[in-house]
Amino acid sequence: MKSIVLDEIPFALDIADLQGRLHLASNSESAGEFRELAEEAQHLARPKAVFIECYVEHRGADSVTLGTVTLTSPALRANLDQVERVFPYVATCGREIDRLVVPTGDFLRQYWLDAIKAALLECSRSYLRTYLEVTYALGKTSSMYPGSGDAMVWPIEQQRLLFSLLGDVEALVGVALTGSFLMIPVKSVSGILFPTETNFQSCQLCHRENCPSRKAQFDKHLWRSVLGAAEPDA
Numbered sequence: 001m002k003s004i005v006l007d008e009i010p011f012a013l014d015i016a017d018l019q020g021r022l023h024l025a026s027n028s029e030s031a032g033e034f035r036e037l038a039e040e041a042q043h044l045a046r047p048k049a050v051f052i053e054c055y056v057e058h059r060g061a062d063s064v065t066l067g068t069v070t071l072t073s074p075a076l077r078a079n080l081d082q083v084e085r086v087f088p089y090v091a092t093c094g095r096e097i098d099r100l101v102v103p104t105g106d107f108l109r110q111y112w113l114d115a116i117k118a119a120l121l122e123c124s125r126s127y128l129r130t131y132l133e134v135t136y137a138l139g140k141t142s143s144m145y146p147g148s149g150d151a152m153v154w155p156i157e158q159q160r161l162l163f164s165l166l167g168d169v170e171a172l173v174g175v176a177l178t179g180s181f182l183m184i185p186v187k188s189v190s191g192i193l194f195p196t197e198t199n200f201q202s203c204q205l206c207h208r209e210n211c212p213s214r215k216a217q218f219d220k221h222l223w224r225s226v227l228g229a230a231e232p233d234a
Helices: 015-021 029-044 074-079 095-099 107-135 156-166 169-173 220-227
Strands: 004-006 048-051 054-059 063-066 069-072 085-092 141-144 188-195
Touching (some): 004 107, 015 029, 048 107, 048 169, 063 074, 069 156, 074 141, 085 156, 095 107, 107 141, 107 188, 156 169, 156 188
Antiparallel strands (some): 048 085, 054 085, 063 069, 085 188, 141 188
């Protein structure tokens, strides 16, 4: 199993869309300042991704073994019940964007830069998904991420095992894992992409009602069928 790096990801920041999300009037002074920041980011940034193609070697009661690495997650086990080939990955906004320096205490520009980094991550993730679906003729796909959903769905501590499948992720794409299993750069994501006929989202197994990143509503029926347990607050 050899990791494949995508480090020439084409992208174009949609400045008008970002201005809308940040509630910047197009003819305002702030919009002009943001445009300058975004154009500099467009010049500096290099979003990246790394992935590996591997196969499910063994299935336990609540775990799956990919190569020599066993990942424990009842939800991942359920999602990969009929899946043989999977694609562990890390996608990131890239460290190059950090060369764009915002003065200390300029919280507004820091907020803008954070939004730009999030957009770069989305470019990386979208490109990776399309690349995998086309290159490997996958059809419909879904992903799972350590630490997404409720803690018992797929514990964030499993992040280190996922990284071990990919090799030296920091050397490959510049993403480091901290002692608390968070990623640097912060606008990075790790997970496993797999072919599926269902529209699975980890948010469907998450009780955090006010999460700003929510992409799907909590599904109590899915929770019980996948985790085989009543809801924790039931």
